[in-house]
Amino acid sequence: MKKMVNKDDIFKELLELAKRAYVPYSNFRVSCIIKLKNNEKVYGINIENAAYSPSLCGERSALASLISQGYNKDDVESFYLYTDSKGIGTMCGVCRQFMIEVLDPKQLITIFNKSGPCLEARLEEFLPYYFDKGKL
Numbered sequence: 001m002k003k004m005v006n007k008d009d010i011f012k013e014l015l016e017l018a019k020r021a022y023v024p025y026s027n028f029r030v031s032c033i034i035k036l037k038n039n040e041k042v043y044g045i046n047i048e049n050a051a052y053s054p055s056l057c058g059e060r061s062a063l064a065s066l067i068s069q070g071y072n073k074d075d076v077e078s079f080y081l082y083t084d085s086k087g088i089g090t091m092c093g094v095c096r097q098f099m100i101e102v103l104d105p106k107q108l109i110t111i112f113n114k115s116g117p118c119l120e121a122r123l124e125e126f127l128p129y130y131f132d133k134g135k136l
Helices: 007-018 058-068 093-100
Strands: 028-037 039-045 076-083 109-112 116-123
Touching: 007 028, 007 039, 007 076, 007 109, 007 116, 028 058, 039 058, 058 076, 058 093
Parallel strands: 076 109
Antiparallel strands: 028 039, 028 076, 109 116
């Protein structure tokens, strides 16, 4: 039987994880938790850089760890994202494209802001005309 995830617990964990973000320029923290089917979790945070383009978003940080640890989209149960926003803070375009490449387009994404859960949608809804290997 699959254990249900308590969103309050995930929210607290995302907030704690966000404290690790390296954000000396924007002070805008992002954290990501990928819960695997084996109940392990993979974490990511945003890491800024003064040159901007080498900065790493929390989503891509977590996904790079996922792949580095030998997991793939078939191992992913849940995907949680926190942004330091008052409204809905979604993934940037680069992250959406990266995510569509390494996750199932049907993957449910749960987004939290400073107040808690604020949006749940399938990945493909964030990038409806995505580019993938089938379009090469």
